[in-house]
């Protein structure tokens with residue numbers, strides 16, 4: 001049976017790689033992102049790999065349009081197997097200029113973009129008594145990173161929201177998987193000036209995500225080194241973090 005999957009943030013990086021990986025399996029894909037030209041070229045490649053594609057160039061922060069679009073997608077394909085809420089933005093806090101615009105952009109995209117995407121899929125999944133919700137969080141969501149408070153907070157928020165959804169939706173045979181990647185080589189991390197530890201390419205990341213989803217993991221942290229490091233990062237004393245950030249001039 002061909003899987004029917006909605007993926008947000010499919011115009012680049014992890015979302016694009018996931019689209020290709022599922023297209024190779026012959027999936028029916030609904031792809032969402034804002035850049036139409038990028039989305040069109042991803043769709044063309046997915047079709048050449050064996051997928052069927054519905055393209056929706058739009059902004060996940062627009063609750064009304066996203067809801068309407070997802071309902072149309074589900075009506076067109078009759079049912080939905082999986083939603084992968086992956087769209088997200090990075091960025092540093094801009095605390096000094098007294099303007100919350102950048103912080104709010106990150107929080108809105110990374111939190112409301114997820115709820116706007118997932119919740120319209122739920123009534124159909126309940127009706128079907130099956131489905132899989134995949135939320136792309138981050139290892140950055142386990143402790144407030146220096147200068148990235150909004151990003152860390154957004155990733156922690158969606159991980160906890162997804163954990164809660166898992167309890168509520170288990171009654172309807174709906175799985176919920178939290179994906180927590182470390183550094184993945186995509187446009188999102190291009191600006192990083194430091195050497196990113198355990199950097200992984202997007203295609204390998206996509207294959208690992210596919211496997212975790214297939215195994216119905218609740219929370220998948222990768223590359224594996226982060227699973228060991230995260231408990232240690234949680235107990236680093238504040239003074240050491242302050243000292244390090246002063247040294248690095250962050």
Ligand SMILES: NC(=O)c1ccc[n+]([C@@H]2O[C@H](COP(=O)([O-])OP(=O)(O)OC[C@H]3O[C@@H](n4cnc5c(N)ncnc54)[C@H](OP(=O)(O)O)[C@@H]3O)[C@@H](O)[C@H]2O)c1
Pocket residue numbers: 008009010011012013014015032033034035036038058059060061086087088089090109113136137138139180181182183184185186187188189
């Ligand atoms: N790369 C990493 O190291 C890393 C690590 C942990 C977690 N993640 C998470 O993985 C997810 C994918 O990121 P990536 O690394 O693949 O970065 P990316 O290449 O920059 O991809 C981000 C995707 O999100 C889409 N997007 C952003 N804002 C959107 C909006 N308002 N509406 C619709 N689509 C929007 C972008 O498309 P348009 O610009 O065309 O809209 C793009 O397709 C993000 O949630 C990110 O936080 C990444």
